Amino acid sequence: MKSYRGGKATVTRNQKIKYAGKLTETSRELYYYVGSGSYVKALNVSKINGQYVFTKQPTYVIPRADMYVLNKDLKETSKVVRTGSKVKIDQVLIDTDYTDPQLYVRIAGTKDQFLYWTDAGDYPDEDEGNFSFRFFMDNNHNFAESTQSLVTFKQGLEKTTPFYNEQGQLIDLGGKYLEKAARGNFLPENNYQVDYARYIWVPSEKKAELFYHLIGTTFSMRDPHSKYEYTWVKQNIGSVYVKASDVTFKGLKVKTQNTAEEATKLAEK
Structure with missing residues (x-):
């Protein structure tokens, strides 16, 4: 004072x-x-009128014990932050892909280094978590959307999830559709990672359309014709694309590999 x-x-x-x-x-x-x-x-x-003070600016946290830094897949790295040290952070992120959403913070100056706090439902509370906050931060971010490039099928297509191959042809899924399997009684959000965009000539429409390429070749599929109501199967479909007009894109931007004109010229050869 x-x-x-x-x-x-x-x-x-x-x-x-x-x-x-x-x-x-x-x-x-x-x-x-x-x-x-x-x-x-x-x-x-730290408090005004009994309420926590929040900040929109980078702040710092103090680990209550030695902690491993996590990567963008939330796996432990070899980097450790020590008990009592001041670690500058610039984002608070919530991973909603759990029954109980989990809260992480991003180490300032990085894009892919994080620390785990505890259940997001306990935020803010100065007595909870693996570290204490100097100030709690406003504007919590969705973890997946801040670290990945994602698509979600639009309403009306969730039960068909049309896939295309690189020739622009619709893939026959035999009545099954893309859906993440439940974990216990919890159904994760049906967001799917993509790594690039590409224009592909669609023979049935006689024009080039923009597509996103899904990461992976084996996917969790829901079989509505199964004997049991909730049945998922793992199916190797290969390299697949989804039409940009069929999905909602969110998260990190991806590079578009070509133009509609280039895809059209390639189809004319």
Whole structure:
């Protein structure tokens, strides 16, 4: 705490202080006015009127124990952050692909290094998690959409999920359709990763259409004609594409490998 005359005093951790008015900027720093010509630096305040202070800016976390840094697949790397160290972060992300969504933070200055906090339902709580936050962050992000390129079939196509080969021909799935298998009683979101876009000549339509290429060759398929209501099978379909007009794209942008004109000229040869 300091006064307008430049004098300084100290307050103890977690001490409650009355304040007056809005944030005040002095010497390029923000302060709360607490009366009698005294101010408290905003960076040292964790709660206002009993509510946590949030920030939109990068902040830092302090691990409660040594922690492995995770990659974009949420697998442990060889990198470790130590107990009590200050780790700068710039995003809070929630992975919804679980019965109980999980919360992660991204290490500032990276695109693919993360730390696991705990269940997202406990956020914000200064007593929970694998690390403490200096400030809790606003604008939580969806983990998958922040780290992957995804497509989801549009309404009306979820039970057919049309696939195409690289010749622009519709693939016969035998009545089955693409759907992620349930984990217990939980059905994951039916988002699918893609790695690039490409224009392909579609003979049946006599024109080039934009497609996304799905990552992988073996997929979880739902069989509505099975004896049991909920039956999924793993099926190797090979390299497949989905028509851009059939899906909703979200997440990281992908590169388009060619143009519609190039696909048309190739088909005319």
